Amino acid sequence: MLTYSFDHIGKMPLYEYLYRCIRKDIEAGRLQVGEKLPSKRALARQLGISTITVEGAYGQLTAEGYCRSLPKRGFYVTEAARVIQREAAQGARAGEQAVLAREAEPPQEDEAPAYFVDFAEGGVNAENFPFTTWTKLLRQVVAEEADALIERSPGFGAIPLRQAIAAHLAHFRGLVVRPEQIVIGAGTEYLYSLLVQFFGRDKRFCVENPGYGRIRKIYESCGACCLRADLDEAGVWPAELCAEQAQILHISPSHHFPTGIIMPISRRYELLGWAAAAPDRYIIEDDYDSEFRLTGRPIPTLMGIDVEGRVIYMNTFSKSLTPTIRISYLVLPEALVGPFTRRLGFYSCTVSNFEQYTLARFIESGAFEKHINRMRTLYRKRREKLLSLLRRSRFARNMEIVEHGSGLHFLVRFHRAGSDASVVSRLAAQGIHMRSLSSYYAASSPEEREKASDMQHLFVLDYSSVEESRMPEAVRRIERLWERP
Amino acid sequence: MLTYSFDHIGKMPLYEYLYRCIRKDIEAGRLQVGEKLPSKRALARQLGISTITVEGAYGQLTAEGYCRSLPKRGFYVTEAARVIQREAAQGARAGEQAVLAREAEPPQEDEAPAYFVDFAEGGVNAENFPFTTWTKLLRQVVAEEADALIERSPGFGAIPLRQAIAAHLAHFRGLVVRPEQIVIGAGTEYLYSLLVQFFGRDKRFCVENPGYGRIRKIYESCGACCLRADLDEAGVWPAELCAEQAQILHISPSHHFPTGIIMPISRRYELLGWAAAAPDRYIIEDDYDSEFRLTGRPIPTLMGIDVEGRVIYMNTFSKSLTPTIRISYLVLPEALVGPFTRRLGFYSCTVSNFEQYTLARFIESGAFEKHINRMRTLYRKRREKLLSLLRRSRFARNMEIVEHGSGLHFLVRFHRAGSDASVVSRLAAQGIHMRSLSSYYAASSPEEREKASDMQHLFVLDYSSVEESRMPEAVRRIERLWERP
Numbered sequence: 004m005l006t007y008s009f010d011h012i013g014k015m016p017l018y019e020y021l022y023r024c025i026r027k028d029i030e031a032g033r034l035q036v037g038e039k040l041p042s043k044r045a046l047a048r049q050l051g052i053s054t055i056t057v058e059g060a061y062g063q064l065t066a067e068g069y070c071r072s073l074p075k076r077g078f079y080v081t082e083a084a085r086v087i088q089r090e091a092a093q094g095a096r097a098g099e100q101a102v103l104a105r106e107a108e109p110p111q112e113d114e115a116p117a118y119f120v121d122f123a124e125g126g127v128n129a130e131n132f133p134f135t136t137w138t139k140l141l142r143q144v145v146a147e148e149a150d151a152l153i154e155r156s157p158g159f160g161a162i163p164l165r166q167a168i169a170a171h172l173a174h175f176r177g178l179v180v181r182p183e184q185i186v187i188g189a190g191t192e193y194l195y196s197l198l199v200q201f202f203g204r205d206k207r208f209c210v211e212n213p214g215y216g217r218i219r220k221i222y223e224s225c226g227a228c229c230l231r232a233d234l235d236e237a238g239v240w241p242a243e244l245c246a247e248q249a250q251i252l253h254i255s256p257s258h259h260f261p262t263g264i265i266m267p268i269s270r271r272y273e274l275l276g277w278a279a280a281a282p283d284r285y286i287i288e289d290d291y292d293s294e295f296r297l298t299g300r301p302i303p304t305l306m307g308i309d310v311e312g313r314v315i316y317m318n319t320f321s322k323s324l325t326p327t328i329r330i331s332y333l334v335l336p337e338a339l340v341g342p343f344t345r346r347l348g349f350y351s352c353t354v355s356n357f358e359q360y361t362l363a364r365f366i367e368s369g370a371f372e373k374h375i376n377r378m379r380t381l382y383r384k385r386r387e388k389l390l391s392l393l394r395r396s397r398f399a400r401n402m403e404i405v406e407h408g409s410g411l412h413f414l415v416r417f418h419r420a421g422s423d424a425s426v427v428s429r430l431a432a433q434g435i436h437m438r439s440l441s442s443y444y445a446a447s448s449p450e451e452r453e454k455a456s457d458m459q460h461l462f463v464l465d466y467s468s469v470e471e472s473r474m475p476e477a478v479r480r481i482e483r484l485w486e487r488p
Numbered sequence: 489m490l491t492y493s494f495d496h497i498g499k500m501p502l503y504e505y506l507y508r509c510i511r512k513d514i515e516a517g518r519l520q521v522g523e524k525l526p527s528k529r530a531l532a533r534q535l536g537i538s539t540i541t542v543e544g545a546y547g548q549l550t551a552e553g554y555c556r557s558l559p560k561r562g563f564y565v566t567e568a569a570r571v572i573q574r575e576a577a578q579g580a581r582a583g584e585q586a587v588l589a590r591e592a593e594p595p596q597e598d599e600a601p602a603y604f605v606d607f608a609e610g611g612v613n614a615e616n617f618p619f620t621t622w623t624k625l626l627r628q629v630v631a632e633e634a635d636a637l638i639e640r641s642p643g644f645g646a647i648p649l650r651q652a653i654a655a656h657l658a659h660f661r662g663l664v665v666r667p668e669q670i671v672i673g674a675g676t677e678y679l680y681s682l683l684v685q686f687f688g689r690d691k692r693f694c695v696e697n698p699g700y701g702r703i704r705k706i707y708e709s710c711g712a713c714c715l716r717a718d719l720d721e722a723g724v725w726p727a728e729l730c731a732e733q734a735q736i737l738h739i740s741p742s743h744h745f746p747t748g749i750i751m752p753i754s755r756r757y758e759l760l761g762w763a764a765a766a767p768d769r770y771i772i773e774d775d776y777d778s779e780f781r782l783t784g785r786p787i788p789t790l791m792g793i794d795v796e797g798r799v800i801y802m803n804t805f806s807k808s809l810t811p812t813i814r815i816s817y818l819v820l821p822e823a824l825v826g827p828f829t830r831r832l833g834f835y836s837c838t839v840s841n842f843e844q845y846t847l848a849r850f851i852e853s854g855a856f857e858k859h860i861n862r863m864r865t866l867y868r869k870r871r872e873k874l875l876s877l878l879r880r881s882r883f884a885r886n887m888e889i890v891e892h893g894s895g896l897h898f899l900v901r902f903h904r905a906g907s908d909a910s911v912v913s914r915l916a917a918q919g920i921h922m923r924s925l926s927s928y929y930a931a932s933s934p935e936e937r938e939k940a941s942d943m944q945h946l947f948v949l950d951y952s953s954v955e956e957s958r959m960p961e962a963v964r965r966i967e968r969l970w971e972r973p
Contacts, residue, residue, distance in 0.1 A: 129638040134630050145619050153614040189674040189838035200709050224685050226711045325638050327841035353674035356812035
């Protein structure tokens with residue numbers, strides 16, 4: 004019998020706490036492979052919680068492969084869970100485990116997905132990835148450039164890919180750079196770590212607050228001090244950067260995540276002015292989803308209007324292609340190419356030649372442009388469908404949509420739906436993953452906590468992975484936030 | 489007219505210094521695209537050096553695409569050089585450069601390769617990479633697991649690949665681990681940076697001296713203090729580690745690079761004893777070419793005989809497959825899995841799903857084992873051929889071969905061939921790339937400098953990328969070291 008205390012739950016949603024308790028029991032071997040979990044109703048009654056909460060926890064366990072649901076029979080601990088059972092592993096005799104590992108089944112496809120829809124984690128649906136073109140180009144590369152594939156690329160990336168990206172940037176972003184200014188890396192996270200090594204751990208980095216918590220985490224894990232700058236409606240303010248003695252500022256002026264702010268040109272020049280005012284100030288311009296500006300005219304990059312060489316531009320193919328091909332790049336201002344090469348040129352490139360050469364052809368052949376256009380149309384339809392469903396919803400008067408017409412997410416304010424934590428957990432229990440704006444805001448001082456309370460009731464909707472066919476049902480589930488129990 | 493002073497050449501080989509001077513002139517635009525370089529003979533006469541030195545420099549420039557050789561006409565600065573001309577780039581009008589980049593020609597295939605043979609840089613020849621199997625498996629993966637390819641993998645790598653590696657390690661190395669202990673990363677260099685983040689920059693890392701200079705460079709670039717431990721005939725000595733207060737020791741006990749030392753079991757236990765004697769001591773076991781032990785019985789891994797959980801095992805597919813598919817992994821001792829996950833679990837995996845899933849199938853299907861066996865046969869033949877050519881060479885009495893029957897390189901001592909620097913530069917001028925053992929040794933104290941002088945006249949021969957057909961000519965060129973001028 005599963006008995007858990009909810010005394011130490013803290014701020015975690017109830018369903019997530021329950022999921023963690025059960026997972027711990029599976030990992031520790033207290034729940035054995037093949038063992039049946041109690042029915043949702045029974046466990047809910049026993050713990051004095053709602054069946055929806057239990058459903059949320061079981062859904063998560065199923066999605067992660069710890070258990071599986073057999074129709075009309077209930078939930079069982081899977082074989083797959085066995086390989087992650089520490090007790091089992093430690094007790095097993097030598098040799099048996101490799102066999103176990105082989106036998107372990109991945110989660111079955113007929114199991115329920117983690118969430119019915121996920122507005123928190125963007126992503127690409129498999130049916131939208133251009134597999135046919137990609138594999139065709141890869142075969143071409145293998146047939147025509149086998150030698151190049153096996154020969155080590157320069158540390159900053161294969162020349163054909165850097166040439167293709169330079170041409171792409173000139174065409175799509177009006178950003179004219181030499182291929183030699185481009186550094187290819189296995190994901191932006193890896194490139195952040197190079198930037199810390201380059202600028203030095205003694206520099207004061209600064210990120211936007213709210214923002215992707217991970218960026219700060221990486222700078223700090225790499226040993227740099229990382230400040231957080233609050234935003235007004237135009238983004239980060241130079242005055243605060245000066246007050247905090249920030250040196251390396253990391254921002255997304257084209258489309259801030261999660262607020263959606265598009266930094267106006269005046270603020271851009273102010274920030275360039277801030278950077279130019281001292282010799283060791285630089286701006287890292289993270290242009291992560293600029294390909295998907297869906298309305299209005301494109302805004303020039305910070306790097307494009309910078310004449311002082313203080314902006315490092317960064318972008319990724321995670322949004323425009325798929326996050327599971329790990330290719331990102333940064334563009335160095337001309338004057339930093341030499342110092343960067345001298346300091347970090349000894350590193351090997353982290354991206355496979357096979358994918359660098361394939362991507363180079365994908366861009367050169369025009370397939371990338373075609374793909375972006377197709378995805379832009381798809382995303383525009385998704386955005387419009389979702390916006391229209393929300394506007395026509397039964398509780399539309401309780402929803403206020405905050406959108407700036409850019410990128411792959413927007414904000415929505417829910418009135419009279421309860422606290423952020425309760426909205427998130429009630430939605431999760433229904434299979435809807437959504438994060439509140441406040442959860443992206445790190446508040447440590449009293450002023451920051453006050454600011455955080457201003458952000459209440461705002462939620463981030465990233466619709467990039469949400470299929471249109473699921474949207475009506477998703478909105479129906481959201482409507483339940485206002486239904487009487 | 490090219491005029492260079494050799495006053496500040498330092499310890500650099502003459503040909504390399506000359507190559508750098510000319511490259512600088514090309515990059516700075518002092519030598520223009522299409523410009524003809526002076527003939528080898530003319531430049532040699534003008535600078536008072538040998539034509540062989542000029543040949544070495546021109547060869548390097550050609551290999552890197554800065555110039556090309558037209559039969560019977562001489563050497564010309566290429567179009568490709570244009571994209572790396574800083575002056576040209578800065579002067580060009582907006583928009584023109586992306587076009588330039590597109591037009592830039594890569595080095596032509598009919599140009600001479602960088603070296604006739606390269607004993608310094610190991611590698612894989614394109615004809616030995618299993619392209620057909622690899623692309624077949626990739627197509628299978630795309631056809632059967634498209635969803636998995638597009639869905640984010642766990643941060644430490646896709647489960648199927650970690651399972652396949654666990655089974656492989658059990659089978660080939662007798663190392664029994666759970667897939668959850670394995671962390672996949674885009675190359676060992678990236679994994680080193682994770683280890684610094686995990687253990688902390690306040691720890692005293694220690695590498696072998698002589699050794700791969702790059703390992704120390706990376707630890708230091710990531711902010712850790714990195715000591716160097718001298719070796720005796722069995723490897724690093726525990727007493728020195730204690731004296732230096734080392735904490736995290738990075739070694740290759742199976743086959744040390746470059747000395748070829750295979751650490752005897754007694755020293756292994758001594759080092760495990762050293763690690764167990766204090767709570768914060770760990771050993772990183774770098775098993776980079778263990779698949780290619782060509783003679784004798786395999787030696788168990790340090791991790792396999794460690795009962796205290798103080799060894800992190802590392803390996804790579806760079807040697808066994810190709811360095812241009814960037815996949816390496818580390819295996820954590822059971823007790824570090826939790827702390828490692830808590831500290832670094834937020835990172836995204838740096839390897840593309842496409843290649844993780846393809847490699848998983850490559851291993852599972854037995855193709856990897858087959859490939860290793862094929863390569864082992866090939867390398868054994870290469871090794872034997874090269875050894876036999878050296879032993880039968882006209883100057884065999886001046887060569888002493890030092891080999892331990894393991895891995896992809898061995899040492900050779902050249903008697904009466906001159907200083908290490910002169911041997912290296914004379915060989916380079918003939919298209920033979922070879923590094924001296926002493927060049928892998930970092931000497932800063934007088935004792936170390938004395939030790940370095942003991943290493944004189946020893947050279948490292950990595951034959952993994954040297955085709956058999958070129959070996960007779962390579963040995964003929966080596967023989968010229970002893971010919972009268």
